[in-house]
Amino acid sequence: MFIPNPGRSYQKASSWRPISLTSFLLKALERLIDWHLRTNALEGRLKSAGQCAYLRGASTELALHRFVNQAEKALRNQKFGRGVLLDVEGAFSHVTFRSMINGMRRERVDECCIRTVQHMLETRTVSTG
Numbered sequence: 400m401f402i403p404n405p406g407r408s409y410q411k412a413s414s415w416r417p418i419s420l421t422s423f424l425l426k427a428l429e430r431l432i433d434w435h436l437r438t439n440a441l442e443g444r445l446k447s448a449g450q451c452a453y454l455r456g457a458s459t460e461l462a463l464h465r466f467v468n469q470a471e472k473a474l475r476n477q478k479f480g481r482g483v484l485l486d487v488e489g490a491f492s493h494v495t496f497r498s499m500i501n502g503m504r505r506e507r508v509d510e511c512c513i514r515t516v517q518h519m520l521e522t523r524t525v526s527t528g
Contacts, residue, residue: 413489419525428519435512436503444506496520 400418407414442454449465451457466482473480499520503513 413492417525425519428515432512432516436508441506 401415402418403409404414404416409415445454446457451459451462470480470482472478496517500513500517503516
């Protein structure tokens with residue numbers, strides 16, 4: 400089923416939100432893979448890199464708080480600050496399967512899990528009716 404996004408031109412596919420009924424087994428497999436990936440070592444590497452995504456207790460608000468904190472610190476110390484703000488529309492919709500797989504290899508995820516995720520990404524089909 401597709402639900403329209405308010406205030407959009409309904410001529411484009413991105414103007415609609417899909418609501419899907421994925422099988423229980425697929426949802427269970429996705430949850431197991433997520434539990435497998437969320438190791439303390441991975442979360443530690445992500446936190447030390449200053450990442451806020453994919454971490455419990457971290458959010459957009461945390462990222463903004465860090466940015467504002469650094470800007471206020473520069474002002475207090477009469478220093479210059481520099482920041483880059485960008486809005487990447489549809490970043491998650493446009494990421495390639497290859498970049499996801501490469502990211503998993505970079506994070507040293509075991510190959511069996513990578514192959515499972517790759518198979519799920521590359522062979523799933525969606526139909527509407």
